[in-house]
Amino acid sequence: MLEEVLFITFLLIFVLELILNCTWISFYFRYGIPIFKYEVKRPTLKPLQCDNKEMEKAIPNSIFDRIIIHRLSDSDFAFRESYSLLEIRFSYPPVMRGSMRLTPSGNIRIVGFLNYFPIFLSILIISSMIGEQPHVDMLIPVSFLFVFWGISYVIQYIRFKTVAKTVASLNTDTSP
Secondary structure, three states, rough: HHHHHHHHHHHHHHHHHHHHHHHHHHHHHHHOOEEEEEOOOOOOOOOOOOOOHHHHHOOOOOOOOOOEEEEEEOOEEEEEEEEOOOOOOOOOOOOEEEEEEEOOOOOOOEEEEEEEHHHHHHHHHHHHHOOOOOHHHHHHHHHHHHHHHHHHHHHHHHHHHHHHHHHHHHOOOOOO
16 A cells, blocks of 8 residues: 555656656746755856857757756756757756856856655655565665666766856956
């Protein structure tokens, strides 16, 4: 019974998180459990004069899904992987979503908020093993799961830092 409830909860969270991601709901990209923070000082105090499409184009190409950016306000942006079914690329399950803020001092601040999907998938898998006879073979799927989430986090960590550095370098021409 518990496994069925957890599975239904997992499916609901998966669908809800997909909807929140695809519709760019601002509170979803501004609040959550922060698992990554990074701030880059811009080489100029000039205001950033570009839109989200220019930012996207400036981000270096990758073997992974491209990063897409959505403006939430004058100084706040959300970003995530593209999830395009038309582009066939090597992919990974994202463990976080990105929030980017242009600070009053001109810096670029990135926060990665933990997605809820990996949490509930982990709970579902671990809870399905509770009550069974403890066995060494049970450690293999759990260990694989956490290594898998760890690899996904490292990929996103690198990509989120790249987003911050790339955006910080935009419009840095210091000529009048």
